[in-house]
Amino acid sequence: MKDTVVARDIEEAYLTLKNVVKETPLQKDHYLSLKYDCNVYLKREDLQWVRSFKLRGAYNAIAALTESERQRGITCASAGNHAQGVAYTANKLNLSATIFMPVTTPLQKIDQVKFFGGAHTEVILTGDTFDDCLKEALLYTEEHSKNFIDPFNNINTISGQGTIALEALNQAKDDSVNFDYLFAAIGGGGLISGIGTYFKAHSPHTEIIGVEPAGASSMYTSVVKEDKVVTLPNIDKFVDGASVARVGDITFNIAKKVVSDYVQIDEGEVCSTILDMYTKQAIIVEPAGALSVSALEHYKANIKGKTVLCVISGGNNDINRMKEIEERSLLFEEMKHYFILNFPQRPGVLKEFVNNVLGPNDDITKFEYLKKSSQNTGTVIIGIQLNDHADLNQLKQNVNQFDPLNIYINENKMLYSLLI
Template identity: 85%
Template sequence: MTVETTVQAKDIDEAFLQLKDVVKETPLQKDHYLSLKYNCNVYLKREDLQWVRSFKLRGAYNAIMALSDEERQRGITCASAGNHAQGVAFTASKLNLKATIFMPVTTPLQKIDQVKFFGGESTEVVLTGDTFDDCLKEALEYTDRYDKNFIDPFNNIYTIAGQGTVAKETLEQAQADHTKFDYLFAAIGGGGLISGIGTYFKAQSPDTKVVGVEPAGASSMYESVVQQGQIVTLPNIDKFVDGASVARVGEITFDIAKRVVDDYVQVDEGQVCSTILDMYTKQAIIAEPAGALSVSALEQYKDEIKGKTVVCVISGGNNDINRMKEIEERSLLFEEMKHYFILNFSQRPGALREFVNDVLGPRDDITKFEYLKKSSQNTGTVIIGIQLSDHNDLGQLKENVHDFDPHNIYINENKMLYSLLI
């Protein structure tokens, strides 16, 4: 059997029966806020409300059940940035299996704790590597050394079929309301979700346009399918959208995505942060970065989807509350509302008052100010953060700052300097 025919709609139907009494049937909800915002009918498939707050339980359980009893008893392993690990841990605990789960050291603590919670005594967590791909290498070496069974997070036909049950469930729920979708938006990391749901939609709802959404800093599927026509490994990725930050997609998912994905969207990580905050404040939905990708893509499609019916898969809700400060900061930077400068202040009384009066607008705010007066110098270096009331005022702000200090440094444009100082 060739790769092109390894996962079909019937495989997803079989997986659906396998999972029927294990996974939660998550809601398909019409979202009135997004529908009004984009002048269309937007539905959300709420996989953030799954037992492990992610669709990943579907693929993990289906792949583990595809093993023989003897294989399962030898023990299972996986590599994951969090959600797949939770699905494997949940399954291991339910089936009383031993699982060794490898996670990148950069994984948010909330996801690590959730894996331990769902796995209990059945699961051992090993933190290794800065990225998923580093972690994957360690997991595969361990699996071979101790003759375990590796449960791939995306490059496995049973994992893909399990993720595809999201589509079957979505279409059955939509059919009950006589709803037909013009567009489907779903996140892409390694490609397991988009491969599964894309396969099922193409078989059962072929008129639906399938759109895969990736973070701009880790768009490995777009780079492989559209740009290069072959699987490539990204040399550097932005790990912020941890659930979808994969440097290299799978061979199986690459081949399926070529056939079932109609378009690819790359979303700036800052826009993802704005979406997370918007979903929380407007809809009371706590989405993780990867879970917000599908909704973030609507902004780029806003003209095309007017009057249409759209479904977005909210793929996960495992967001660490400790990341909210960073999320807010990234959002403000993306919206061009917060700006940082290094400038020279004259070391005389009234210099700060002069800056406030001459540089800032009446509703602008200073959010950061670091300055150490040195009596042996006429001027002192200041790091200052300014939050605008209107992003359209940025041009005037830069002009005012330049008039105050022509030698100023605009930190926002220098990622290395920003990371060091802010």
């Protein structure tokens, strides 16, 4: 069995997918180009039929099965996008699919899987993370003699994802564009392995930059820190499309050869990118889809005057998450701050707080007061939003003068999760 991918595999996958997947646009982004003083192009996989690149790998892997294997049925484990690709393929090829998804998967992605799969697909929600879900899926697959379609650690899946690079280079050639840098998200490593392989063969001067969420940087940890595949003991699941505790053995070996550097992006910074892309460019991306653009800020000195490609890997963003996205962004930008304070139990104290603690442009966004009749003070949980994060030091000084024993909630993740 092959344990790596070559450009020829990707070219064969392209022929398999040619009449199935959408050739997504390669667009020059004028806003980002101006912002970073370079030429930024976006490969818009958020406009794919299932609104992510995962259809490419899923269809190619399923198409590689024999007829007898197909008839036994297929399974997969996915945080959402791979599941949609498998469901879409099962419906198109009239196959039975059992799809395992974490319980924490956004409802929007679950509903989309059911929509694309129709009567051919059964969805089973299990486990809090992708890795928990994967264990259940593999056990079920073995017990029922079905065929597991791996979301990243599969040669045919990787080859399917690599067709993005083939398309992008063909589109760029038409406009005489040569890419100096390529930024792409890493979850389990299938995307970066496929596109990295094809770029190394056909555009070897391009620097391949892998981008991971800071709370789930499993490829960086495995390749750079440990030089072996490791399982992260804890991960932040917010960037659900790229929050994987353990990368694949195949993708690990390919990434070591093709990836030039790794960037870890704070989950709050991802949220700021999502909001910026929506307000400035009217592009709706999911957290994993925003990773590549977020990385530009970290590489702005390197990419000045260069030509850059960012793969927008997905646009399956649940509208119900927008309040959380805005909150995380404000926290990252140091614009929103929470404190626990002791307020003296006497009239006029709130007016004193507003006059003496808040700046002229500060706003109270949360106020919970617990009055205790037998004590001289009551506990207040207060949220304050700044107009300029440079005002934070002055705000802290004012708060400390008002209550030297105050607790700054932003610095305590557990307390923040409990109270806010």
